[in-house]
Amino acid sequence: MPPPLKGAKFHADASYLLAGGLGGIGRSLSTWMVANGARNLIFVSRSGVSNDAARELVSTLMCKGVRVEVLQCDIADEVRLFDSLNAVLRTMPPIRGVIQGAMVLRDQIFANMPYETFVSALRPKVQGSWSLHQATLDQPLDFFVLLSSASSFLGNAGQANYVAACTYQVSLAAHRLGLGLPATAIDIGKVASVGVVAERGGGAIEANLVRIGLRDIQESELHAIIELAMLPNAVGVTNGHLITGAHTSLDPGAELADLPFWSRDPVFSHLDALRPHLARAADGGSSSTSTAGRASLKSLLGSAPSKAAAVATVLDALLAKLARALAMPVAEIDPARSTAAYGIDSLLAVDIRNWIFREAGADVAVFEVLQAGSVGG
Known part of the structure; x- marks a missing residue:
């Protein structure tokens, strides 16, 4: 069993950078970070404080004595990001942590997907993540967290572009570890109360995530996952990759048609192979509830x-x-x-x-x- 988490502690004399941090998940994480000691936050956002939620967040944090800098910048623009960070770090302490949560969703069936649609989802996670990697090489980072998605290993119809972008982040985390730099890519499932799904009122997006077998992650669980990802050599993190949010296909009573499509992928065959054994155990040794009999x-x-x-x-x-x-x-x-x-x-x-x-x-x-x-x- 992994040891219990001790509670995240952020340095008051350090800066922390959140890309895409003015969205729902970013607002939740920045509030949590401040509650645990962070006093200098740098937000990088293409739109800046262009909506009421972003303005309210910045105002609330500043009222708590937090220094907040919002860089209205496309993180995929490496030169612009370098210049913006260099300017703000003249008066702010060094960056000790990065959370990359920038994303663009442009879902469409791959056979009909124009090139522009494909690359629009790649840009913030591929070029953007690489730009952050390059721009912070001279910073004393304790953690470099990339918010990926469970769809990067499960797959999802209509999201070939987004899945490719998230898969790149997993590889970038491994690359950084190979250089002796901190990095964790987190494959996040469906966050229940904050983020894109919650802000869009569920609907078709939520139904699709439920259909592919993603479980709800509560806001407090998200914070604990980020805390785990910040730790060096954390249990459950393999080569800089932390998988969360996906149901297994181990329900012994489920019809095969009820299982998510990925449960039939040979990669997950070890999970499906356990189902008959669990079914017999659940039925006291009888195989009458086995899906094989249906x-x-x-x-x-x-x-x-x-x-x-x-x-x-x-x-x-x-x-x-x-x-x-x-x-x-x-x-x-x-x-x-x-x-x-x-x-x-x-x-x-x-x-x-x-x-x-x-x-x-x-x-x-x-x-x-x-x-x-x-x-x-």
């Missing part, structure tokens, strides 16, 4: 006595699939309503299309799912 949709269709029975079987399975994906009771899904009425977007349509192909062997186009006049056909 009939597949394809086999049910093969044994259907009539076309009408086969249609009913497919509809029941489809309604159950939609209920899981939309996190709503099956009884609330009306087969007569269109897929659009339930907010099914291109990402969910791809998931449904893949499920139909996997379960029934039928090749359905994504646009057929999106343009279906009714769920029940």
Whole structure:
């Protein structure tokens, strides 16, 4: 078991840099850092204090005696970042810690993704993270934390650009460690009360994260994760990489179709291999609850006595699939309503299309799912 965390302590005579730190997660982290001793904060933000939440944060921190500098700067612009940091560090203490939380989300199916959309998500995390690395090489850093995403190792439909950017951050952390420099890339799951998902009111973004198997991370848990990432040689951190926020596929009673898509990836096969054993243990040694004993949709269709029975079987399975994906009771899904009425977007349509192909062997186009006049056909 890892030793208990002792509580983060930040130096009052040091500066701490937060990139993208005026967003929801950054506001939470900066408040937490100040509560634990930080007195000099440097925020790097493309938009600066352009909204009420950012202005309120800066005002609140300054009222607590914290020196706050906001550099309105694109961290991917290495020259501009160097110049801005050099100017502010003439009057501020050296930087002892960096938290890189800058991000851009431009989700789109990869086959249809323009080059500009792809690179827009890469820029803050690839060029931006490298610029921060270069700009702080002469600073006495205790930690260099890169906020990545659990999607970097799980994958996520429509986020090839963002996944690539997050994966780069994991490699950059390993590169820094190889140079003898502190670094941890944290693959964060779905933060419950702050950040992009919370600020956008959940909706399709949250439903998608739930669908791929991400668990909620509470704000206090986020602080503890950051604290762990700040420690040298922390337990659970491998080669500068800390994975959090993903459910395992170990639920012994779950249907295979209920499991997140990544549970079928051979990389995670060691988790899935445990499920039958856990099922037998949970059932007192009986294998009756094993998912291996459940009939597949394809086999049910093969044994259907009539076309009408086969249609009913497919509809029941489809309604159950939609209920899981939309996190709503099956009884609330009306087969007569269109897929659009339930907010099914291109990402969910791809998931449904893949499920139909996997379960029934039928090749359905994504646009057929999106343009279906009714769920029940």
